[in-house]
Amino acid sequence: MLIKAIKHYKFWALGSLAMVILVVGTTLWQPQILTKVLEAVSNNDKEKITDYGVQLIIIAGIGLLAGVVNTIFAAKIAQGVSADLREQTFRKIQSFSYANIEKFNAGNLVVRMTNDVNQVMNLIMILFQILLRVPLLFVGSFILAIQTLPKLWWIIVLLVVVIVLITGVSMGSMGKHFSAFQTLMDKLNGIAKENLRGTRVVKSFVQEKEQAAKFDANSDELLGHNLIVSYIFSAMIPAFTFAAYLAIFGAIWFVSTYVHKEPKDLAGIASFMTYMMQIMFAIIMGGMMSMMASRAFISLKRIGEVINTEPAMTFKDVPDQDLTGNLEFNHVTFTYPTDDEPTLKDVSFSIKAGELVGVVGATGAGKSTLAQLIPRLFDPTEGTIKIGGQDLRDLSRNTVRETVSIVLQRAILFSGTISQNLKHGKADATVDDMKRASAISQAREFIEKMADVFESPVEERGTNFSGGQKQRMSIARGVIGEPKILILDDSTSALDAKSEKLVQEALAGELPNTTKIIIAQKISSVVHADKILVLDAGQLIGVGTHKDLVANNATYREIYETQKGSDD
Numbered sequence: 001m002l003i004k005a006i007k008h009y010k011f012w013a014l015g016s017l018a019m020v021i022l023v024v025g026t027t028l029w030q031p032q033i034l035t036k037v038l039e040a041v042s043n044n045d046k047e048k049i050t051d052y053g054v055q056l057i058i059i060a061g062i063g064l065l066a067g068v069v070n071t072i073f074a075a076k077i078a079q080g081v082s083a084d085l086r087e088q089t090f091r092k093i094q095s096f097s098y099a100n101i102e103k104f105n106a107g108n109l110v111v112r113m114t115n116d117v118n119q120v121m122n123l124i125m126i127l128f129q130i131l132l133r134v135p136l137l138f139v140g141s142f143i144l145a146i147q148t149l150p151k152l153w154w155i156i157v158l159l160v161v162v163i164v165l166i167t168g169v170s171m172g173s174m175g176k177h178f179s180a181f182q183t184l185m186d187k188l189n190g191i192a193k194e195n196l197r198g199t200r201v202v203k204s205f206v207q208e209k210e211q212a213a214k215f216d217a218n219s220d221e222l223l224g225h226n227l228i229v230s231y232i233f234s235a236m237i238p239a240f241t242f243a244a245y246l247a248i249f250g251a252i253w254f255v256s257t258y259v260h261k262e263p264k265d266l267a268g269i270a271s272f273m274t275y276m277m278q279i280m281f282a283i284i285m286g287g288m289m290s291m292m293a294s295r296a297f298i299s300l301k302r303i304g305e306v307i308n309t310e311p312a313m314t315f316k317d318v319p320d321q322d323l324t325g326n327l328e329f330n331h332v333t334f335t336y337p338t339d340d341e342p343t344l345k346d347v348s349f350s351i352k353a354g355e356l357v358g359v360v361g362a363t364g365a366g367k368s369t370l371a372q373l374i375p376r377l378f379d380p381t382e383g384t385i386k387i388g389g390q391d392l393r394d395l396s397r398n399t400v401r402e403t404v405s406i407v408l409q410r411a412i413l414f415s416g417t418i419s420q421n422l423k424h425g426k427a428d429a430t431v432d433d434m435k436r437a438s439a440i441s442q443a444r445e446f447i448e449k450m451a452d453v454f455e456s457p458v459e460e461r462g463t464n465f466s467g468g469q470k471q472r473m474s475i476a477r478g479v480i481g482e483p484k485i486l487i488l489d490d491s492t493s494a495l496d497a498k499s500e501k502l503v504q505e506a507l508a509g510e511l512p513n514t515t516k517i518i519i520a521q522k523i524s525s526v527v528h529a530d531k532i533l534v535l536d537a538g539q540l541i542g543v544g545t546h547k548d549l550v551a552n553n554a555t556y557r558e559i560y561e562t563q564k565g566s567d568d
């Protein structure tokens with residue numbers, strides 16, 4: 001997946017590789033010239049000192065410049081690939097069915113799109129800055145160091161063994177702490193998000209201390225892992241330095257024992273030491289890179305899981321159709337993907353276009369679940385649902401979206417303007433459409449009092465509106481496209497009885513041919529319905545008018561009597 005993603009940036013990648021070669025070349029060349037400068041110094045050859053000195057500066061400059069250009073190229077690739085991955089993941093999530101999103105969990109998907117993509121970005125940055133550089137620098141420095149002072153080959157080998165050992169042991173012990181990071185970050189993210197979303201509940205139930213304690217416990221655990229990693233790091237650096245100094249001291253010592261025979265070796269000692277440092281740098285960088293890479297590969301796998309998930313439900317690529325509002329459930333059984341037991345059991349009923357239908361039942365009876373199957377948010381586990389006489393599974397996405405509209409109890413608005421939110425229900429809605437829809441939902445009055453009317457801003461999740469205002473706007477969004485089937489899932493719960501009645505009257509007058517399915521807690525909301533469906537523990541236990549049901553259905557009568565009592 002990574003290679004495929006990087007392919008789009010192949011010219012930048014080639015440029016970056018060329019720059020890396022230049023950086024390594026100049027890095028390896030510098031000590032050679034340094035040796036020559038030192039030789040010239042010992043021979044007191046002023047002309048050569050200047051010549052080599054200038055060469056040294058030019059080569060160092062080229063190396064530095066190539067390093068800067070490489071960083072720019074690597075950043076370009078890393079930023080580009082991560083933006084592509086983020087967008088690809090988001091597009092994929094948009095194609096997901098509700099069931100897919102439930103399975104992943106929304107918070108988890110957000111972490112994958114942000115944190116995990118960032119990990120991959122860091123990996124790409126490192127790949128292009130260090131990946132090729134490490135082996136080239138290691139091999140080059142190794143060969144050149146031995147060439148400079150062949151007698152001291154064993155010091156180099158010893159240093160490599162010691163550094164590899166220190167790196168291996170410390171990286172190994174840091175590894176498990178790094179993998180704990182991701183899990184704890186997920187947890188902390190979750191706690192912070194839940195807390196901020198439910199801030200009103202937290203404050204009204206004076207839960208700040210408990211929430212802070214929960215956060216602290218996880219944060220302290222993270223701190224514990226961070227501290228261990230920093231302790232290991234702080235021990236690692238002196239260990240490396242100690243090994244390097246020992247090697248340098250050893251080299252100087254051994255050179256000094258025979259320098260009277262081969263004075264040239266004294267000049268070589270400086271470049272030998274530089275090469276040793278570069279070897280050390282290459283091993284340390286290699287270790288770090290492999291550790292970061294292993295973290296990033298976990299992230300890449302998590303992103304891949306999203307991208308490679310097939311939507312649990314797809315719509316047929318068939319021409320759009322204009323259907324009637326007839327609705328039919330034939331032996332529908334439905335089990336949530338995360339459940340073992342069915343929530344709806346063998347439900348069958350039929351509704352004629354234009355009818356007003358109420359759905360009642362105790363809490364948890366399955367009313368919202370039944371409602372969600374009509375706009376095909378889920379497919380039934382068994383049985384069929386037909387609208388306009390056609391199986392929902394045979395219709396195009398547009399046909400379903402244009403025929404069925406659902407207004408949920410929790411009115412969710414998106415940041416932008418009121419008109420942008422209403423246009424989710426009808427992309428080409430005119431101001432007149434908005435006026436009509438908002439009049440039906442009893443929202444027109446308060447919207448028209450606002451300075452910018454339909455262009456007034458809506459904050460994220462509609463926080464600048466009251467619960468009732470949000471509900472009215474989401475009803476307006478539901479009716480603006482004049483759907484053939486309109487489902488109000490407990491969506492007038494935040495309206496007073498008078499407004500609720502006005503909405504129902506307006507719906508009857510303005511959308512006479514629309515089938516209206518009203519899920520209600522209060523029987524008073526649906527007494528005038530042409531038909532009422534009574535659900536009990538996922539089963540349809542009664543269908544009829546209010547009068548029929550009061551006469552013949554014990555459960556309905558019981559709910560009615562209880563509510564009547566509380567109304568009195």
Ligand SMILES: Nc1ncnc2c1ncn2[C@@H]1O[C@H](COP(=O)(O)OP(=O)(O)OP(=O)(O)O)[C@@H](O)[C@H]1O
Nearest residue numbers: 336338339343361362363364365366367368369370
């Ligand atoms: N997304 C889901 N995943 C798993 N189970 C779910 C999901 N949504 C609802 N359920 C379960 O299905 C059952 C029916 O829930 P549903 O929301 O359909 O009931 P309801 O009749 O609309 O209740 P209420 O009147 O309280 O809104 C409940 O037991 C609930 O726990």
